[in-house]
Amino acid sequence: MSAALHVAGLTKVxxxxxxxxxxxELEVPTGSFFALLGPNGAGKxxxxxxxxxxxxxxxxxxxLFGRDLFAERLWSKRQMGVVPQEVAFDPFFSARExxxxxxxYHGLRPDRAWIDELLERLGLAEHxxxxxxxxxxxxxxxxxxxxxxxxxxxxxxxxxPTAGVDVELRxxxxxxxxxxxxxxxxxxxxxxxxxxxxELCDRVAIIDRGxxxxxxxxxxxxxxxxxxxxxxxxxxxxxxxxxxxxxxxPFNPRLGEGGQLMLDYARQTGGFDGAYQAARTLFGAPQxxxxxxxxxxxxxxxxxxxxxxxx
Amino acid sequence: xxxxxxxxxxxxWTLFVREMHRFMKVKMQTLVAPVLTATLYLLIFRxxxxxxxxxxxxxxVVAFLIPGLVMMTMLxxxxxxxxxxxxxxxxxxxxxxxxxxxxxALEVVLAFLAAALVRALLVGLxxxxxxxxxxxxxxxxxxxxxxxxxxxxxxxxxALGFVGGMWADKFxxxxxxxxxxxxxxxxxSGVFFSSSQLPSLWQTINGYNPFFYLIDGFRYGFLGxxxxxxxxxxxxxxxxxxxxxxxxxxxxxxxxxxxE
Numbered sequence: 001m002s003a004a005l006h007v008a009g010l011t012k013v014x015x016x017x018x019x020x021x022x023x024x025e026l027e028v029p030t031g032s033f034f035a036l037l038g039p040n041g042a043g044k045x046x047x048x049x050x051x052x053x054x055x056x057x058x059x060x061x062x063x064l065f066g067r068d069l070f071a072e073r074l075w076s077k078r079q080m081g082v083v084p085q086e087v088a089f090d091p092f093f094s095a096r097e098x099x100x101x102x103x104x105y106h107g108l109r110p111d112r113a114w115i116d117e118l119l120e121r122l123g124l125a126e127h128x129x130x131x132x133x134x135x136x137x138x139x140x141x142x143x144x145x146x147x148x149x150x151x152x153x154x155x156x157x158x159x160x161p162t163a164g165v166d167v168e169l170r171x172x173x174x175x176x177x178x179x180x181x182x183x184x185x186x187x188x189x190x191x192x193x194x195x196x197x198x199e200l201c202d203r204v205a206i207i208d209r210g211x212x213x214x215x216x217x218x219x220x221x222x223x224x225x226x227x228x229x230x231x232x233x234x235x236x237x238x239x240x241x242x243x244x245x246x247x248x249x250p251f252n253p254r255l256g257e258g259g260q261l262m263l264d265y266a267r268q269t270g271g272f273d274g275a276y277q278a279a280r281t282l283f284g285a286p287q288x289x290x291x292x293x294x295x296x297x298x299x300x301x302x303x304x305x306x307x308x309x310x311x
Numbered sequence: 312x313x314x315x316x317x318x319x320x321x322x323x324w325t326l327f328v329r330e331m332h333r334f335m336k337v338k339m340q341t342l343v344a345p346v347l348t349a350t351l352y353l354l355i356f357r358x359x360x361x362x363x364x365x366x367x368x369x370x371x372v373v374a375f376l377i378p379g380l381v382m383m384t385m386l387x388x389x390x391x392x393x394x395x396x397x398x399x400x401x402x403x404x405x406x407x408x409x410x411x412x413x414x415x416a417l418e419v420v421l422a423f424l425a426a427a428l429v430r431a432l433l434v435g436l437x438x439x440x441x442x443x444x445x446x447x448x449x450x451x452x453x454x455x456x457x458x459x460x461x462x463x464x465x466x467x468x469x470a471l472g473f474v475g476g477m478w479a480d481k482f483x484x485x486x487x488x489x490x491x492x493x494x495x496x497x498x499x500s501g502v503f504f505s506s507s508q509l510p511s512l513w514q515t516i517n518g519y520n521p522f523f524y525l526i527d528g529f530r531y532g533f534l535g536x537x538x539x540x541x542x543x544x545x546x547x548x549x550x551x552x553x554x555x556x557x558x559x560x561x562x563x564x565x566x567x568x569x570x571e
Binding site: 014015052053054055056073074075077078082084086088089090091092093097101102103104105106107108109147 | 314315318319320321322324325326328329332333336337400403404405407408410411412413414415566570571
């Protein structure tokens with residue numbers, strides 16, 4: 001099966017000279033719930049805007065379900081539903097009118113049952129006939145999601161869809177997105193809520209300075225690049241001089257609160273034995289041992305900091 | 312890249328309806344206000360000038376003013392419809408929905424120009440009905456000239472508004488075009504006077520004002536008299552309407568000043 005989205009060598013330099021994409025490579029498998037992460041200015045929104053045709057591409061290739069996105073723009077636009085980062089609406093229309101218009105733009109008769117379902121599932125049913133100016137920030141953002149889904153696109157692109165949405169409604173939104181994904185819709189999500197990405201997405205790519213610096217299934221990324229930390233407690237906290245011992249050097253030794261000895265090892269190297277033995281050799285058997293796995297956020301911070309260091 | 316000219320008739324219709332809906336939602340501003348303004352112009356000039364015959368044309372001043380006011384109002388409204396829609400969209404960042412829609416450039420341009428034309432014709436018709444009591448009701452000698460110049464003039468101004476909206480980045484830019492280009496050209500185009508009343512230098516300058524021919528041709532349709540022979544301007548007016556629509560199409564297809 002072709003990838004939902006395949007991007008190769010995509011570049012973009014803005015008129016002010018800012019290089020937003022520097023040969024981006026990315027593959028979003030069909031049916032995946034894909035997290036596209038990166039610090040501010042990494043190029044996430046530029047990529048989305050290029051795909052949505054609101055920003056011109058510099059160079060490179062993009063294929064949507066195997067077809068050339070740039071050569072088949074009209075077809076591609078029908079396959080995508082894009083939730084832009086900025087919340088903006090035509091001030092003349094109600095929520096329902098906007099959804100009818102969005103259907104029409106895609107060449108479809110308004111599917112009233114689907115529109116009602118979208119409004120209901122996104123908590124907008126009561127506000128359907130209100131002018132968009134009367135909606136709160138969170139409602140507007142959910143209306144953007146409804147607008148992107150109204151033509152039932154096989155690829156949904158969500159650029160920071162939950163900023164400003166309260167916890168309960170956010171949960172309902174994600175539940176709905178999961179259902180849609182289960183029924184075969186590919187979802188590409190950018191978010192700064194990394195715990196959301198970790199919980200929802202089965203694949204992840206991290207981009208920085210217009211390039212992908214990591215891309216893998218979520219579990220693999222956390223497994224391969226995520227460190228595990230062991231925290232060892234002793235009756236007598238280890239002296240800081242011993243932390244410089246070459247035996248501990250590979251494990252980034254440091255003291256935590258209460259004098260806990262903290263050591264990191266990479267999960268992929270299976271380095272637990274090495275770390276534990278080194279500590280035991282120097283300090284004896286610990287009173288207690290705790291293992292803490294790195295979350296996506298830790299991996300993200302480490303990878304992007306490393307990238308910054310290289311830049 | 313092979314992009315068809317028309318691929319989404321429902322999309323085109325939706326955009327047209329949306330544009331119509333947009334100006335109908337604020338009809339006090341888009342329909343009633345222009346009619347009131349033009350009626351006030353007529354009253355003021357009627358009582359300021361008195362019952363006179365316009366030199367060079369040989370018709371009563373009220374009969375002379377009415378077609379000019381109607382055409383001027385139509386032109387200004389056609390321009391306002393497209394320009395305000397596009398610049399408002401850009402400033403409020405809602406233009407992206409239009410860029411993201413699977414519509415060809417031709418479909419976008421046709422929908423915008425058609426909606427602007429409908430607004431112009433609607434405003435023109437309402438204004439005409441409002442002004443009939445001042446001049447009486449009689450069958451114009453060349454109704455097809457009225458229709459031709461009315462439609463072509465509105466299309467030209469709608470297209471200029473479309474391009475102006477694309478060019479402008481803020482409302483101030485739009486006000487610049489409106490106040491320093493459109494307003495002087497329409498006011499100085501012979502709405503309130505016959506060209507023959509002007510000094511020869513101004514007559515020459517007026518000869519370069521394209522709006523002068525639009526208004527004169529339109530007026531000729533009502534009165535059977537004007538400053539120029541309306542048949543001379545027919546081909547140029549039609550070509551100008553076509554060329555301005557093609558310009559809109561080309562610029563939209565390029566994404567000129569709409570996409571970074």
